[in-house]
Amino acid sequence: MSLTKQTDQVKQIETGSILTPKGFQAAGIHAGLKRKRKDLGAILCEVPASVAAVYTLNQIQAAPLKVTQESIAVENKIQALVVNSGNANACTGQRGLKDAYTMRHASAQQFNIPEHLVAVTSTGVIGEYLPIEKITDGIKQLEPTSIEGAAQSFNEAILTTDTTTKQTCFQTVIDGQTISIGGVAKGSGMIHPNMATMLSFVTTDAVIDSVELQKALSSITNQTFNRITVDGDTSTNDMAVVMASGLAGNKTLTPNHPDWSSFYEALKLACESLSKQIARDGEGATKLIEVQVNGALNDEEAGKVAKQIVGSDLVKSAVFGKDANWGRIICAIGYSECKINPETIDIAIGSTMTLLQSQPLVFSEEQATAYMTDEDTVVINVDLHVGEGFGKAWGCDLTYDYVRINAGYRT
Amino acid sequence: MSLTKQTDQVKQIETGSILTPKGFQAAGIHAGLKRKRKDLGAILCEVPASVAAVYTLNQIQAAPLKVTQESIAVENKIQALVVNSGNANACTGQRGLKDAYTMRHASAQQFNIPEHLVAVTSTGVIGEYLPIEKITDGIKQLEPTSIEGAAQSFNEAILTTDTTTKQTCFQTVIDGQTISIGGVAKGSGMIHPNMATMLSFVTTDAVIDSVELQKALSSITNQTFNRITVDGDTSTNDMAVVMASGLAGNKTLTPNHPDWSSFYEALKLACESLSKQIARDGEGATKLIEVQVNGALNDEEAGKVAKQIVGSDLVKSAVFGKDANWGRIICAIGYSECKINPETIDIAIGSTMTLLQSQPLVFSEEQATAYMTDEDTVVINVDLHVGEGFGKAWGCDLTYDYVRINAGYRT
CATH class of the missing domain: 3.60.70.12 (L-amino peptidase D-ALA esterase/amidase)
Structure with missing residues (x-):
């Protein structure tokens, strides 16, 4: 072995x-x-x-x-x-x-x-x-x-x-x-x-x-x-x-x-x-998405925010489209019902920082797209800067095949 | 006018x-x-x-x-x-x-x-x-x-x-x-x-x-x-x-x-x-879905159950596929965190009863499919039989166009 x-x-x-x-x-x-x-x-x-x-x-x-x-x-x-x-x-x-x-x-x-x-x-x-x-x-x-x-x-x-x-x-x-x-x-x-x-x-x-x-x-x-x-x-x-x-x-x-x-x-x-x-291996998936959340109030809230992000159809569709769409990520953070500070959020997609202290950064779209195209796992990293909580969650992208598989008639 | x-x-x-x-x-x-x-x-x-x-x-x-x-x-x-x-x-x-x-x-x-x-x-x-x-x-x-x-x-x-x-x-x-x-x-x-x-x-x-x-x-x-x-x-x-x-x-x-x-x-x-x-007019929608829930503990819980059903990607995909898929509906009811009795649930899709007192009925798939094909609005009717609560919720089907619209690259 x-x-x-x-x-x-x-x-x-x-x-x-x-x-x-x-x-x-x-x-x-x-x-x-x-x-x-x-x-x-x-x-x-x-x-x-x-x-x-x-x-x-x-x-x-x-x-x-x-x-x-x-x-x-x-x-x-x-x-x-x-x-x-x-x-x-x-x-x-x-x-x-x-x-x-x-x-x-x-x-x-x-x-x-x-x-x-x-x-x-x-x-x-x-x-x-x-x-x-x-x-x-x-x-x-x-x-x-x-x-x-x-x-x-x-x-x-x-x-x-x-x-x-x-x-x-x-x-x-x-x-x-x-x-x-x-x-x-x-x-x-x-x-x-x-x-x-x-x-x-x-x-x-x-x-x-x-x-x-x-x-x-x-x-x-x-x-x-x-x-x-x-x-x-x-x-x-x-x-x-x-x-x-x-x-x-x-x-x-x-x-x-x-x-x-x-x-x-x-x-x-x-x-x-x-x-x-x-x-x-989620239905229709082409990518594994891993969301890592740092700086949450506690580990439980970090996990909750991570799962909210990875469960968002909009985030999942963006990953399928290889689109470094941080706006959808911050939106999911905002409706997670966990403690956040709207002014202190960092978001990175792979090694590309897209948002720092809630301020949009100028970043290389090409680099971000290449990362999402080449890698089998897309890692989204969030730091909320409100505490010491850390947590991860996993999901997959939302694809045409998901719809095809689930709209398929039973007979 | x-x-x-x-x-x-x-x-x-x-x-x-x-x-x-x-x-x-x-x-x-x-x-x-x-x-x-x-x-x-x-x-x-x-x-x-x-x-x-x-x-x-x-x-x-x-x-x-x-x-x-x-x-x-x-x-x-x-x-x-x-x-x-x-x-x-x-x-x-x-x-x-x-x-x-x-x-x-x-x-x-x-x-x-x-x-x-x-x-x-x-x-x-x-x-x-x-x-x-x-x-x-x-x-x-x-x-x-x-x-x-x-x-x-x-x-x-x-x-x-x-x-x-x-x-x-x-x-x-x-x-x-x-x-x-x-x-x-x-x-x-x-x-x-x-x-x-x-x-x-x-x-x-x-x-x-x-x-x-x-x-x-x-x-x-x-x-x-x-x-x-x-x-x-x-x-x-x-x-x-x-x-x-x-x-x-x-x-x-x-x-x-x-x-x-x-x-x-x-x-x-x-x-x-x-x-x-x-x-x-939800993104990519071909149908309006209206879910009516009767017999919930109260009106608030009826609304919550209705929204849970209409928000389920699996239910939305089934409607797109014109599939009278009551199993996905009862599954969404089950995870709604509202008071239910697993033995007393009725589900109808249009005028087709599919589940009565939680027992599967033999029904005409053709009739149900024709309804979901012909009508612009698909009505799902649920009776929980645990109280007097009533509520409605609305959504749309999940289609290839939803994925296309949302995976589309920003530029």
Whole structure:
């Protein structure tokens, strides 16, 4: 495995996956929900894994989210996670709930584990019933392994209109033991007729209690998964799950552990990596946009301003047009409802300063356009000069293809 | 003037304008900010008019808004309102403020009235200084009249990328006197390089004190101007102004006046008409979308849910694609943060019921598509069944042309 990125304590493992942490197996197959592509997958752990999860804040929650929450509530552990794509099992009432229970039951039988150690999730069309026989037949074919290719099969099985699979892996050393964190995600694509979903699954072999894992995930989610936007629409099925097998042999991680910050940083980098991959693969996107806000009242407000900018259709359209359009950026800052001083705002697009202390600068349009043309990631840097808060957010440009994909008729 | 719409008390005057109420004159000319089209206009009243105004909530407010607020603060009256298009005089610092004062001073001289009776406003490019000599030279050519065509000249002078002028007129009878309410607006168009602005100017000859007029306008704004969205971006220059000449001869209107509700209704209908015209002419729009929400906790929440639906890029794209995509509508309802019951939601698109008590219905896709194809206005009707609240919101579809207009490079 090649090493490509390194902080003091945390290494990125370019070719790592959800199977890099000890104790995990995966599978992905075609069960017949989609026409040809893989549409059913599972992650299985050798042992019941400590688990942490965050769910969509949409008040309309799909049936599998309810069943998964019920599973986790029993002992804060899961051993298997089963996912289908092609159908979200959302807005499907009592029958949908029954189908989600059936999916959980079939998985528990297949893997010979208690039902409450199974999490289920779905992504795809809203408002259509699950083809439950295809699901249960498919589950009988799921035979998770740790061989090369199994992670990739799972990665593929959870996609909807994503154009690429998304995975990440980081390692750090705790108590002299290498611990790994692997992750997979699917992005916000569109399945006819409805919005799909952000799903992220992270595995680790670190020894950690689910309570501490949940605290870490909740905190990190606010800085990573909750900082991306493709179109401002929060799905009914969003879910991020971390499973910790505890097979790495470190002493139990808590915030008092001397290496806690390394673990936290590695988990955060994994979630940030998945978040950026999701945003980059937003529907119709040609660019990843990263907004960095400095000098906000606090970190929370910095994140809020950053997300407001990256969520502005006008800013997104300008990036698509390679237009260093700082007026749209300051406009988004102005309606963010965060503390600002209208006279002290700096804005840079890449290395081009366009506004200093709220005064327009004369800048090279050519240089700015070249930057936005050549780079895959467009970085917008804002300094509000009202405090010490810092935060980032990620999104993508708004393109003709976004409209084409989402105006496409369902049939 | 032809009569086209009538409630019990309020008549719509199809050909009426800002000059229908007694006491108003208007002008619109080409001052040279735009290449060819009119770009400078004025509304002048025979007498100082009671005034009410609402402004953008964006914390970045353009210079003319500050000067106008200063004018109005003196005695809550204005006699002249001068507008330029082509340049927003926003993010222009001290020099921008000085230019706005100069614009006000020149107007006061031209019309021979005190400076504090002049309101000024601008719409167009952000971050460029006003060509102030063109403005002051232009103001000297402004000779407002009440002849036919003068209102149309003004209507044209305030446009940016709007594709049509927008005006409205209603009449009602108060104390045996016909009182008129006329209005003009410009919509959310794009001027390179930046977002333009919602401007609405309403004239009336009703006798009413500015305090009561302000209360009425503020209340009505929440149900009309604040219920439209084209792209979710709140401009730095938004402004709505009502001028009341008091020449209709009615007794002073207050909420205790027996005909108050007729006046309020007429003013509301005028503002609603302008709001819908703005939304219909949103950038790239092919359809007006009206969302009606019934059964919310209260009227405020109904409006919030309606605006959330009409602001969803996914819903807007679906309307462009003529796709009766109720899943996107219920998703937007779910993240509106208003009180809902996930089990009791009804959704209709036109006359096609698609969801009843949160259960998907089998419906005719052909009928729904034909409706969305044939009608200029697509009505989405939602019943939440959690209370008695009712509210409407308006927007437009999201089209390739929206992206084209907003990705277009500034030069």
